[in-house]
Amino acid sequence: MPPRIAVVGCGYWGSNHARTFAELGALHAVSDRHRDRADTLAATHGVKAMAFDAVLADPEIDGVVLALPPHYHADQAIAVLEAGKHLLVEKPIALSVADARRVVDAAKKAGRVAMTGHVLRFHPAFEALEAMIAAGELGAIRYIHSHRVGLGKFHAENDALWDIAPHDLSLILALTGEKPVNVRGVGSAMLNRLSDFAHLHLQFPSGVRSHVFASRLNPYRERKLTVIGSKAMAVFDDVAPWNQKLAIFHHKVWEDDNGWQSEMVDPDYVDIPDGMPLTRECEHFLDCIRTGAAPRTPVSDGLAVIEILSEGTVRHD
Template sequence: MQSSPPPNVVVIGCGYWGSNHARTLSELGVLYGVADRHDDRTRTLATRHDVKPLKLETVFDDPAIDAVVLALPPQYHADTAVAALEAGKHVLVEKPIALSVADARRVVEASAQNPHLVAMTGHVLRFHPAFEALEAMIARGELGAIRYIHSHRVGLGKFHAENDALWDIAPHDLSLILAITGEKPINVRGVGSAILNRLSDFAHLHLQFPGGIRSHVFTSRLNPYRERKLTVIGTKAMAVFDDVAPWNQKLAIYHHKLWEDESGWQSEMVDPEYVDIADGMPLTRECSHFIECIRTGAPSRTRVADGLAVIEILSEGSVRHD
C-alpha cells in the first residue's frame, strides 16, 4: 500500500476540544490552519500554533487543504461533515456525529459516495492503550466468553444547552462496548432523570446483544466524584479499565474463583493483576491513525458507520424519562 506525503489538516471549531486537536496536530506537523465562526477564537488559536486563521466559508474551496477535523457543537457536525466530504476533504468528526439518526445516515451516505476519502468518528477512547490491551486480551480468549459489560462514567459538569448526559457522555462507552461485542444490540432500554432543567443529568442504558451479551451504561454530569470505569465479565476472568486510576493500574484483571456445589454458587475473591500498557496519549494516537489512513488508504478503525451505530442506540434509549 503506497504512502503519500503528510496531509494539510484544518481544525474547524476552536473551543476546548478543538484546541486540543489543534495542539496535537501541530505537534504531529500537519496543522495547516484553524477556523471558527468566532474570529477572535480563530486568531488566538492560529497565533498560538503559528498557522493560518481561516474563514469557514473558504476552507472547503481551498485545494491546499486535504482534511478537516470537526470539533463543533454537535448540531453542526452532520451538515459540515457532508459538505467536507462533498468538497473532497478527508474528515474526522467528533462525537456525536449528529443529533438524529437521519442526519448521521447522511454522513454515512456521503462517505459511501466518496470511498476514496477517510471519514472517521472521534471515538478517542478506542485508541487508549489500556483499551487496546483489553481488546487484545479478549481476542486471545484470556477472559473466556464475554457475558456482561458495564460502564460508569460520572462526574460534575459540563452542562450543554443542546445535549443531555446521555448524548454527551455515553458515546465514549458505547463505542467501546460495540467494539468488544462486534454487533449491534437487539434491545435497548433507557431511563433519564432531569434534575436541573429539561435535559437529563443522569441516564441509564440497558443493552441486549444477539450473541447473548448484556450490558448497561450509567452516565451522570451531576455527581460529586469522578468515575470512568468499564468492566468486562468473562467466563475465565473479569477486567476493569479505570481511566481515573494511575497509569500502571488502568487495566486490572481479576481471576476470581466461582464454583457451584450442593450449597449453591460460591466465590473466592483474589487481588487484581495489573496489566503493563504502552505509553501514549489517546488523542495523539487517534490523530496519528487519521493521518496514516489518509497517507496509505488503510480503513479507519472508527468509521462514521460506527458513529451511526452509537446514534441509533442513543436515539432508541432516549425515549423514556422519569
C-alpha cells in the same frame, strides 16, 4: 510531508486537536465562527485562520477535523466530504439517525477517509483489553457495564446520555462486535428539562448484556468499564494511575452441594505502553489519509452509537 489538516472549531476540544496536529507537523489552518478565537489559536501555532468556506476551497488542505457543537456536525461533515476532503468528526456525528445516515452516505459517495472521534478506542489500556478478549483470556464475555459520572459540563443542547454515553457505547460496540437487539433507557432531569442522569440497558444477539450509567450531577468522578467473562473479569479505569489502568481479576466462582460459591483474589495489573489517546487517534487519521486504509472508527460507528442513543431516549422519568 504529512497530510495538511484544518481544525474547524477552536473551543476546548478543537484546541486540543490543533495542538496535537501541530505537534505532528500536520496543522495547516484553523477555523471558527468567532474570528477572534480562530486568530488567537492560529497565532499560537503559526498557521492560517480561515473561514469555513475558504477551508473547503483550499486545495492545499487534505483533511478537516470538526470539533463543533453537535448540531452543526452533520451538515458541515457532508460539506467537507463533498469538497473532496478527508474527515474526522467529533462525537456525536449528528443529533438524529437520519442526519447520521446522511453523513455515512456522503462518505461512501466521496470515497474519502471519514472517521468518528471516538478517542477512547485509541487508549492503550483499551487496546490491551481488546487484545486479551480476542485471545480468549477472559473466556466468553457475559456482561459489560460502564460508569462515567462526574460533576459539571452542563450543555444547553445535550443531556447526559447524548454527551457522555457515546464514549462507552463505542467501546462496548467494539468489544461485542455487534449491534444490540434490545435497548432500554431511562433518564432523570434534576436541574432543567435535560436529563442529568441516564441508564441504558443493552442486549446483544450473542447473549451479552450491558449496562451504561452516565451522570453529570455526581459528587465524585468515575470512568470505569468492567467486562465479566467466563474465565476472568477486567476493569479499565481511566481515573486510576497509569500502571493500574487495566486490572484483571481471576476470581473463582463455582457451584457445589452448598450452592454457588466464590473466592476473591487480588487484581493483576497489565503493563500498558505510554501513549496519549488523542495523539494516537490523530496519527491514525493521518496514516489512513496517507495509505487509504479504512479507519478503525468510521462514521458508520458513529451512526451505530446514535441509533442506540435515539432508541434509549424513548423513556424519561
